[in-house]
Amino acid sequence: MDSDNEHPSRHPVPGVLARATAELARAGVESPRVDAEWLAAHVLEIPRGRLLLADAMRTDELRRFEALVADRARRIPLQHLLGTAAxxxxxxxxxxxxxxxxxxxxxxxxxxxxxxxxxxxxxxxxxxxxxxxxxxxxxxxxxxxxxxxxxxxxxxxxxxxxxxxxxxxxxxxxxxxxxxxxxxxxxxxxxxxxxxxxxxxxxxxxxxxxxxxxxxxxxxxxxxxxxxxxxxxxxxxxxxxxxxxxxxxxxxxxxxxxxxxxxxxxxxxxxxxxxxxxxxxxxxxxx
Incomplete structure (x- = not known):
């Protein structure tokens, strides 16, 4: 993405979520978009409902998010990654x-x-x-x-x-x-x-x-x-x-x-x- 190239320390959330959703879908996760959103909200330390207001992740946040997505793609339960179950x-x-x-x-x-x-x-x-x-x-x-x-x-x-x-x-x-x-x-x-x-x-x-x-x-x-x-x-x-x-x-x-x-x-x-x-x-x- 152009914005990623211009601001390498800032990674737009919509693109990050789209890539994560595709990865989880390929892994057979039943609700890939929802799970990606929960993981992103967890990393950003915000309620999932506020993701629409989040514009970008920092590089360190992106790395943590990508590691969690990789774990979820290995079918580790979402709740284990979050540490809690609603x-x-x-x-x-x-x-x-x-x-x-x-x-x-x-x-x-x-x-x-x-x-x-x-x-x-x-x-x-x-x-x-x-x-x-x-x-x-x-x-x-x-x-x-x-x-x-x-x-x-x-x-x-x-x-x-x-x-x-x-x-x-x-x-x-x-x-x-x-x-x-x-x-x-x-x-x-x-x-x-x-x-x-x-x-x-x-x-x-x-x-x-x-x-x-x-x-x-x-x-x-x-x-x-x-x-x-x-x-x-x-x-x-x-x-x-x-x-x-x-x-x-x-x-x-x-x-x-x-x-x-x-x-x-x-x-x-x-x-x-x-x-x-x-x-x-x-x-x-x-x-």
Missing amino acids: FRHLELSVGDGVFIPRPETELLAGWGIDVSPPAAVVVDLCSGTGAIALSIAEESKPAEVYAVERSPVALSFLRRNAAGFPLVRVVEGDVTSADLLTFLDGRVDVLLCNPPYVPDGTPVPPEVADHDPAEAVFGGADGLSVIRPVIALAGRLLKSGGHVGIEHDDVHGDAVPQLLLEDGRFTEVTAQIDLTGRPRFATARRR
């Missing part, structure tokens, strides 16, 4: 070893917020970063929120994210354990869970295969090996009239509601769809 109103610390919360899970969290009564006792199983638990704590008025996670690495991120939320109690535990949270038996108003649910052997994108922990993604041969004990646990923990919501794979639109019905302790079993019309989570009430 979830509803939160910015959560993320990195290797913890599952990156997905936008579709915001629907489950929102449902949980809507059904939570004042001073609720809420349990978030397979909490990971704490996305659901912290959203509940921030957007409703619970009395207690318990965020349960078993992975030591995920627990480190969960504790870091939960540090500013005194109502959230981090619990190291396995959702398949028979004695998990027995002190809450029959006391819980809302139980939510985004478990590992992808059936073993299902192809997943490189960002998931290489960076999300497999134990947070895959849920056994049929994808239901964690969901089954979660349903049993919900039956034990929930008070009469309490609510349960469980995210699942889009192939489980019939299977998870059926498991809730077969348990016999739940009513108002409902299959919930995401914004693309795919089955995404199932909800029910304790009889």
Whole structure:
């Protein structure tokens, strides 16, 4: 570009973004322009919405941006490069070893917020970063929120994210354990869970295969090996009239509601769809 030649220390943002977008598109990144914009905003230390007002990058900024784009082209998750993941109103610390919360899970969290009564006792199983638990704590008025996670690495991120939320109690535990949270038996108003649910052997994108922990993604041969004990646990923990919501794979639109019905302790079993019309989570009430 002529402007680059005239001012070698200043690199116009539109051209920089166009080149980065093309590089990411060639690498198979699903949203190349959006990712390029997030990385540019990160380097420039401005909100993404202000990129239109940014005229140029300095040479040192360009070098850092190009290094990040190269990493993204190698399919390192965008959130790992930024160090955070956005979830509803939160910015959560993320990195290797913890599952990156997905936008579709915001629907489950929102449902949980809507059904939570004042001073609720809420349990978030397979909490990971704490996305659901912290959203509940921030957007409703619970009395207690318990965020349960078993992975030591995920627990480190969960504790870091939960540090500013005194109502959230981090619990190291396995959702398949028979004695998990027995002190809450029959006391819980809302139980939510985004478990590992992808059936073993299902192809997943490189960002998931290489960076999300497999134990947070895959849920056994049929994808239901964690969901089954979660349903049993919900039956034990929930008070009469309490609510349960469980995210699942889009192939489980019939299977998870059926498991809730077969348990016999739940009513108002409902299959919930995401914004693309795919089955995404199932909800029910304790009889």
